[in-house]
Amino acid sequence: MNDISQIDIPAMQVMIRSLDDGGAGLLAAASRLRSRASYHGLAADELRQMVHIGQWAQDELPGLRARLRLAEAIDTSAADGRAVVSFSESALNHQLTDPIALRAFGGGLNVSATFVVTLETGENVLIEELSDGRFRVTRGQEFAVGGGIGTGAQAGVVINGNEYGLGGSASADVMLSLRQGTAYHFDDLAEVQRFLVLDGATSTALDMLPVPRPFHPWIKQQTPWMPETDEWFAEVGVEGRAQARAMGTLAVVGGEAARGNYLGGTYRRDGTATVYLRGTAEWAWSAHVIPFGVEAGFALDGEMLVELDLDANGNPTALRFRAAGIGEGYVRERGDTLLGTEDPQYVELTCELPIDWPADAELIRDTLGGLGTPVSSMAGTAAARLATEIAERGFIYRDTYALSEYDVAGFADAEIKGIGVGAGAGFDAVQRHHVGREYRHDGVWVPTTPP
Amino acid sequence: MSDPEEALVPNPVYVDLQLLRHTLDQLAPDMSEALSDAMKQMESGAWRGRTTAAAFEAELTGHHQWLRSAVDTILGHIDDRIRTTEPEVPESEAAALQMLLDGNSGY
Numbered sequence: 001m002n003d004i005s006q007i008d009i010p011a012m013q014v015m016i017r018s019l020d021d022g023g024a025g026l027l028a029a030a031s032r033l034r035s036r037a038s039y040h041g042l043a044a045d046e047l048r049q050m051v052h053i054g055q056w057a058q059d060e061l062p063g064l065r066a067r068l069r070l071a072e073a074i075d076t077s078a079a080d081g082r083a084v085v086s087f088s089e090s091a092l093n094h095q096l097t098d099p100i101a102l103r104a105f106g107g108g109l110n111v112s113a114t115f116v117v118t119l120e121t122g123e124n125v126l127i128e129e130l131s132d133g134r135f136r137v138t139r140g141q142e143f144a145v146g147g148g149i150g151t152g153a154q155a156g157v158v159i160n161g162n163e164y165g166l167g168g169s170a171s172a173d174v175m176l177s178l179r180q181g182t183a184y185h186f187d188d189l190a191e192v193q194r195f196l197v198l199d200g201a202t203s204t205a206l207d208m209l210p211v212p213r214p215f216h217p218w219i220k221q222q223t224p225w226m227p228e229t230d231e232w233f234a235e236v237g238v239e240g241r242a243q244a245r246a247m248g249t250l251a252v253v254g255g256e257a258a259r260g261n262y263l264g265g266t267y268r269r270d271g272t273a274t275v276y277l278r279g280t281a282e283w284a285w286s287a288h289v290i291p292f293g294v295e296a297g298f299a300l301d302g303e304m305l306v307e308l309d310l311d312a313n314g315n316p317t318a319l320r321f322r323a324a325g326i327g328e329g330y331v332r333e334r335g336d337t338l339l340g341t342e343d344p345q346y347v348e349l350t351c352e353l354p355i356d357w358p359a360d361a362e363l364i365r366d367t368l369g370g371l372g373t374p375v376s377s378m379a380g381t382a383a384a385r386l387a388t389e390i391a392e393r394g395f396i397y398r399d400t401y402a403l404s405e406y407d408v409a410g411f412a413d414a415e416i417k418g419i420g421v422g423a424g425a426g427f428d429a430v431q432r433h434h435v436g437r438e439y440r441h442d443g444v445w446v447p448t449t450p451p
Numbered sequence: 452m453s454d455p456e457e458a459l460v461p462n463p464v465y466v467d468l469q470l471l472r473h474t475l476d477q478l479a480p481d482m483s484e485a486l487s488d489a490m491k492q493m494e495s496g497a498w499r500g501r502t503t504a505a506a507f508e509a510e511l512t513g514h515h516q517w518l519r520s521a522v523d524t525i526l527g528h529i530d531d532r533i534r535t536t537e538p539e540v541p542e543s544e545a546a547a548l549q550m551l552l553d554g555n556s557g558y
Binding site (some may be wrong): 003004005006007011014015018019021022023025026029030032033036037039040042043046049053054056057060064067086089122191340442 | 462467468470471474475478480482484485486487488489491493494495496497499500501502503507510514517518521524525528529532539552553
């Protein structure tokens with residue numbers, strides 16, 4: 001049952017001040033009396049209880065102040081002059097399963113080789129500063145195998161050293177990917193740095209030894225400096241990518257689209273787990289008008305995630321939907337940016353429904369069933385019911401992140417007797433910064449500071 | 452054993468109990484009414500709710516009522532002890548009691 005709190009902001013402000021003063025006064029008074037009274041063997045129990053009450057009052061203050069802050073934030077956002085603000089207590093006590101990354105830095109190294117099929121492998125590391133000030137380091141390995149088809153034709157002439165031509169090419173690839181890794185939690189950045197140095201040194205040593213890569217994590221885990229693993233994750237997915245390009249004497253036009261669907265899970269040391277379905281989509285287009293040196297383009301990236309949290313007994317505890325999207329557009333003239341965003345931001349929307357198991361079993365079954373046939377009437381009914389449940393007893397919030405990214409890549413391609421052979425290596429790093437969080441309350445977005 | 456002819460002087464324990472009583476008299480309002488302002492604000496609707504707020508109010512009320520009676524209880528204990536303590540004792544006994552009191556490092 002939802003526990004609704006009603007806060008009268010001015011009265012709450014006075015109440016908190018009074019409780020703070022009263023609790024501190026009790027502790028001071030009890031402290032003054034206790035040694036003298038104890039000499040006479042008097043009032044020991046009473047004074048002990050007074051200290052307990054004084055401490056209780058002090059302990060209640062952070063929770064009361066948090067309620068006041070939320071009420072003030074709601075009042076400011078709603079701006080309707082209500083004397084009393086209401087909110088759900090569960091919103092106040094709610095802890096995100098996946099902590100907010102205030103700062104995250106990720107990098108990776110990917111190597112691929114293209115024959116008739118494509119093989120890719122890569123390692124990456126992600127460092128996140130969590131909302132409680134701790135750090136999470138995630139080490140992941142990726143493997144992918146796939147195949148593709150492509151076609152192209154080009155014709156042109158060279159006049160006075162300039163190439164003029166017409167042509168086009170198109171290709172499509174499908175990849176099966178496997179991603180797995182481990183995550184570690186650290187109290188401060190110094191521990192993170194120590195871990196990365198020792199882990200990097202061990203990786204280098206193992207790379208120089210004839211030890212197959214899949215065994216590296218197990219060998220590392222046997223070393224005494226390796227911290228205990230906090231999370232394990234694995235993900236399998238199918239990715240599809242298509243691209244086309246047309247070249248003319250005046251312009252080059254190209255575009256690409258990619259889709260991916262993944263199934264994964266995270267298991268934590270405390271026995272809890274999260275299983276998820278993830279879908280990604282990318283769409284990019286660019287044009288280069290050769291005579292004027294003008295380039296224009298845009299890129300849209302989106303991701304949707306459906307997560308189911310499980311307790312240590314395997315029972316569902318929460319169902320969560322996340323959606324994030326980012327769009328970038330640019331116009332450049334001879335390398336100078338005329339229009340575009342240097343530091344793009346993106347918004348992640350999260351809807352979370354706490355699960356009361358097994359009462360919500362039917363809701364979960366219908367929801368997950370609806371994911372398989374998203375356009376059916378049954379899925380529509382399940383979605384409507386889920387939306388109602390989330391509005392009544394769930395949580396909706398949106399986080400804004402600023403993103404910066406850079407990558408370095410090199411590649412080489414050749415054709416031997418009609419078979420394409422290629423290899424590439426790249427390093428990309430992404431830094432994101434948590435800009436803010438808003439909580440959906442009573443039809444308005446309420447800005448909150450991270451808990 | 453004290454000399455029957457020894458002069459009687461104020462009992463340091465009696466004096467100390469009176470001092471304790473005086474200190475408690477001074478602190479009593481702060482102690483017994485420590486939570487009364489917070490109680491008033493809760494009663495006027497600072498925070499209302501069926502579960503968490505109600506539990507907090509019940510705990511606050513319980514502590515508030517206990518504090519009001521506890522101060523009277525402590526005063527009663529001290530008064531009882533004062534009544535059963537000799538106001539005056541022989542000088543040598545007073546000196547010994549004073550040494551014990553002075554040795555109470557918690558003062």
